[in-house]
Amino acid sequence: MNGGQSGNRLRLTGHVLANTAISSGLIRLDLDLGRPVSFAPGQFAMLNLTGPDSLVFSRPFSILACEETVVSFLYRVVGRGTALLARQEPGCVVTFFGPLGGSFPPPPDDSPVVILAGGVGLPPLYAWWRRYRRGEDRAYFGGRDGADVPWSLLEEGWRVSVDRLTNLPPGAEAWEGLVVDYGRHELTTSDGPRLVLACGPAPLLRAAARWAAEGNWPCLVSVEERMGCGYGVCNGCVVPLLATGDATDAVLPYATCCEEGPVFAAERIDWDAFARTE
Amino acid sequence: MQLPDWWQTDPCQRFTLGPREIPGRIWTASGCFGYGLSGHDISSPEFASPYDGIGAVVTKTVTPQPRAGNPMPRLAELPCGALNSIGLQNVGIDHFVSEVLPELERLGVPTIVSLAATRPDEFGEMTRRLHAVAGRYDHWHGVELNLSCPNVAEGGHDFGRSAETVAACVAAARPHLPDRCLLAKLTPNVGEIAPLAHAAVAAGADAIAAINTVIGLEVDLASGQPLLPRRFGGYSGPAILPIALAKVDEIVCEVGAAVVGIGGIATSEDALKFFALGAVAVQVGTAQLRDPFATAEIARELSR
Ligand SMILES: Cc1cc2nc3c(=O)[nH]c(=O)nc-3n(C[C@H](O)[C@H](O)[C@H](O)COP(=O)(O)OP(=O)(O)OC[C@H]3O[C@@H](n4cnc5c(N)ncnc54)[C@H](O)[C@@H]3O)c2cc1C
Ligand SMILES: Cc1cc2nc3c(=O)[nH]c(=O)nc-3n(C[C@H](O)[C@H](O)[C@H](O)COP(=O)(O)O)c2cc1C
Ligand code: FES
Numbered sequence: 001m002n003g004g005q006s007g008n009r010l011r012l013t014g015h016v017l018a019n020t021a022i023s024s025g026l027i028r029l030d031l032d033l034g035r036p037v038s039f040a041p042g043q044f045a046m047l048n049l050t051g052p053d054s055l056v057f058s059r060p061f062s063i064l065a066c067e068e069t070v071v072s073f074l075y076r077v078v079g080r081g082t083a084l085l086a087r088q089e090p091g092c093v094v095t096f097f098g099p100l101g102g103s104f105p106p107p108p109d110d111s112p113v114v115i116l117a118g119g120v121g122l123p124p125l126y127a128w129w130r131r132y133r134r135g136e137d138r139a140y141f142g143g144r145d146g147a148d149v150p151w152s153l154l155e156e157g158w159r160v161s162v163d164r165l166t167n168l169p170p171g172a173e174a175w176e177g178l179v180v181d182y183g184r185h186e187l188t189t190s191d192g193p194r195l196v197l198a199c200g201p202a203p204l205l206r207a208a209a210r211w212a213a214e215g216n217w218p219c220l221v222s223v224e225e226r227m228g229c230g231y232g233v234c235n236g237c238v239v240p241l242l243a244t245g246d247a248t249d250a251v252l253p254y255a256t257c258c259e260e261g262p263v264f265a266a267e268r269i270d271w272d273a274f275a276r277t278e
Numbered sequence: 279m280q281l282p283d284w285w286q287t288d289p290c291q292r293f294t295l296g297p298r299e300i301p302g303r304i305w306t307a308s309g310c311f312g313y314g315l316s317g318h319d320i321s322s323p324e325f326a327s328p329y330d331g332i333g334a335v336v337t338k339t340v341t342p343q344p345r346a347g348n349p350m351p352r353l354a355e356l357p358c359g360a361l362n363s364i365g366l367q368n369v370g371i372d373h374f375v376s377e378v379l380p381e382l383e384r385l386g387v388p389t390i391v392s393l394a395a396t397r398p399d400e401f402g403e404m405t406r407r408l409h410a411v412a413g414r415y416d417h418w419h420g421v422e423l424n425l426s427c428p429n430v431a432e433g434g435h436d437f438g439r440s441a442e443t444v445a446a447c448v449a450a451a452r453p454h455l456p457d458r459c460l461l462a463k464l465t466p467n468v469g470e471i472a473p474l475a476h477a478a479v480a481a482g483a484d485a486i487a488a489i490n491t492v493i494g495l496e497v498d499l500a501s502g503q504p505l506l507p508r509r510f511g512g513y514s515g516p517a518i519l520p521i522a523l524a525k526v527d528e529i530v531c532e533v534g535a536a537v538v539g540i541g542g543i544a545t546s547e548d549a550l551k552f553f554a555l556g557a558v559a560v561q562v563g564t565a566q567l568r569d570p571f572a573t574a575e576i577a578r579e580l581s582r
Contacts, residue, residue, distance in 0.1 A: 011322040011571055048568060056355050056515050058568055097570070228353050228360070229567040231320065233312035235338070235367045236353040236567075253346055254367065259316070273349070 009231065010037065011097045016088050017070060024147035024167075026120065027086055028064070029073045031094055037071055038099075039063045041127035042199075042222055042263045045071070045098025046230035053084050060227045060258070062123035062199075063099060064153075065130070071096065074150065076120045100230050102263050104128050104197050104220060111193040111217075112136040116179055116208045118200025119143060124222050124263075125199050126153055133157070138187065142179025142204065146172060159186075180207040189215025196220070198266075202274065209266035219266040223274075225257040232259030239264065240273035279546055279579060285553065289580045290331045295536065295558065296459040296484025298419050301388045302333025304549065304577040307540050307563035308392040308424065308463070309364065311573075313337045313378045318385060320570050328570040329387065331577030336487075336561060337378075339392040339424045342400045344370035349507045354496045359515030359542070360564055361494050363506045366394060366427060371404050375411060383415050390461070394424040395447075396437070402450035409454040420459035423447055425478075426467075426490035438465055441477035452482035461538060463487035464525075466518075471525045472532035485536040485558065486529050489522045515564040518542045523551055530556040544572070546579035 014031035022028045046058035059081045064072040117125040142161045143149035146168035160174040161182040175182045198208035199222040212219030228236035238254035289303040314335035317328035347367025354361040425438025462478035466489035475486045491512025498505040522541025539552030544565040565572040
């Protein structure tokens with residue numbers, strides 16, 4: 001279902017070019033890898049630090065963009081690893097292992113695409129939008145408030161929603177509410193088929209899946225799970241799937257997020273089991 | 279690093295373990311490199327492949343039936359190591375023999391198959407299955423019996439905590455491995471490991487693999503509950519290196535058995551410590567998760 005892996009997986013040493021906040025909560029990291037890397041939207045990389053800051057497990061981050069030898073990420077500080085990452089200054093070494101996992105596919109010929117991105121779920125869909133968008137496609141981004149939104153990345157036709165309509169920069173427009181509700185407000189399921197692509201926190205993914213199911217629209221979601229290795233060798237990152245009737249599914253109801261995902265068809269995920277693991 | 283004078287071994291040279299020549303002494307540990315099939319499209323400026331210099335891949339543990347494994351979360355990172363509770367998710371011996379083993383052979387991956395079961399006769403049956411197809415598999419070098427997994431039949435404790443159980447499992451597998459090596463992987467979660475190692479060797483094991491993970495628990499302070507759904511997990515990584523070294527030393531000194539050292543190896547210095555105590559080979563686990571070239575790098579650094 002997803003776009004498959006593109007090219008080889010590389011372990012490289014990156015040097016920080018920039019590591020700066022682009023909104024109140026989001027930091028953009030630009031790493032120079034010393035050689036060009038290609039990726040497909042939705043793929044991620046495992047990042048780690050070296051020396052005393054080195055983490056037992058590398059951390060997964062979706063790739064925002066690659067320009068020549070520079071690969072970019074967007075992240076939020078949520079714990080020890082991201083706090084350490086935020087302290088890396090230009091010139092510091094960050095190890096890169098990627099691109100990993102599957103991707104969001106190119107747009108289908110026969111239906112428009114609706115993108116739903118929340119917070120740090122932006123990178124895969126930002127990359128998709130830049131590469132593939134057509135006139136009939138729609139992109140929605142949801143942030144916490146006006147200050148949390150990375151406006152500089154959302155200039156090309158993005159529609160923005162915020163949980164609280166505060167701190168909007170001059171001239172910026174946003175809809176107050178959840179990003180999926182913004183989509184629902186503008187588009188109706190009777191308009192004809194669309195493909196929904198979603199990435200963000202689990203409640204957003206579930207709401208996107210529910211909306212798509214109402215219209216019988218296909219929906220692909222990028223799922224975040226804790227990871228150990230990122231390359232399919234530890235089984236530490238599994239996502240619960242619904243049985244398809246295939247006999248082996250009944251015994252092995254899990255797929256690895258890192259190799260078989262992170263992009264899954266929403267209807268394949270066992271959302272109830274997924275919710276229990278959050 | 280500057281290699282010490284006493285270290286004159288080339289770890290990438292073949293060496294004999296029981297009835298078999300193994301391609302090298304630096305291996306990946308069970309559960310930390312999948313079935314050994316996931317590294318072929320990975321490269322780096324320093325290495326053509328993560329398999330460079332690797333003596334053997336010990337596969338994810340395979341059981342008589344497929345196992346779904348435990349619910350998430352399955353991993354918890356701690357400052358000096360990690361807790362895991364994967365729950366032996368695996369495809370089962372039938373699928374392993376029909377699908378995975380041929381692929382490992384085609385790719386030329388030097389393989390040690392890790393097996394776990396709840397009864398000695400199941401170990402016998404699984405090794406018999408492997409023996410039946412052995413003629414086709416030149417890269418399959420042996421079996422590691424995982425005698426250290428939590429098991430319901432023995433009240434949730436590690437299966438291999440009694441010398442009788444260890445002996446019975448090794449004895450059941452040995453007849454089916456006339457020309458492949460047989461390792462018994464032991465639990466560190468016992469007061470003394472030497473009696474278990476002694477039982478394994480007396481029953482025919484060619485070497486002891488030590489150690490498996492140390493039982494541990496992490497509490498999620500927000501909920502006040504254990505973080506892992508099964509409460510306990512297996513502790514691994516740098517924190518367990520001294521525990522592993524002590525257990526290996528006990529086995530070498532008290533039993534004189536060949537030992538494959540495992541536990542907390544992240545650098546070539548760590549690996550050398552096991553060799554200094556007399557280990558014949560080492561395995562790299564948690565460090566291989568962080569970096570697919572961790573084992574290859576250690577093999578390269580220890581080469582003479
Ligand atoms: C495929 C993929 C792509 C990702 N892309 C991005 C991205 O582009 N930008 C970004 O900011 N983050 C992204 N993440 C999430 C990011 O990996 C985690 O935020 C990061 O690992 C946290 O590390 P830490 O050491 O700061 O936090 P920790 O101290 O490890 O954890 C802090 C808190 O976050 C929780 N947590 C940690 N990792 C996860 C996870 N993977 N899923 C759910 N909860 C988790 C922990 O339970 C804990 O409560 C992605 C994750 C995946 C799997
Ligand atoms: C994620 C994970 C999965 C593991 N799975 C297995 C397994 O299936 N069978 C087994 O014998 N050991 C398993 N182990 C234990 C390792 O093989 C090794 O004995 C242990 O982790 C100590 O080595 P380390 O500190 O280098 O990781 C696993 C360890 C980890 C971290
Ligand atoms: S993180 Fe190890 S298998 Fe996915």
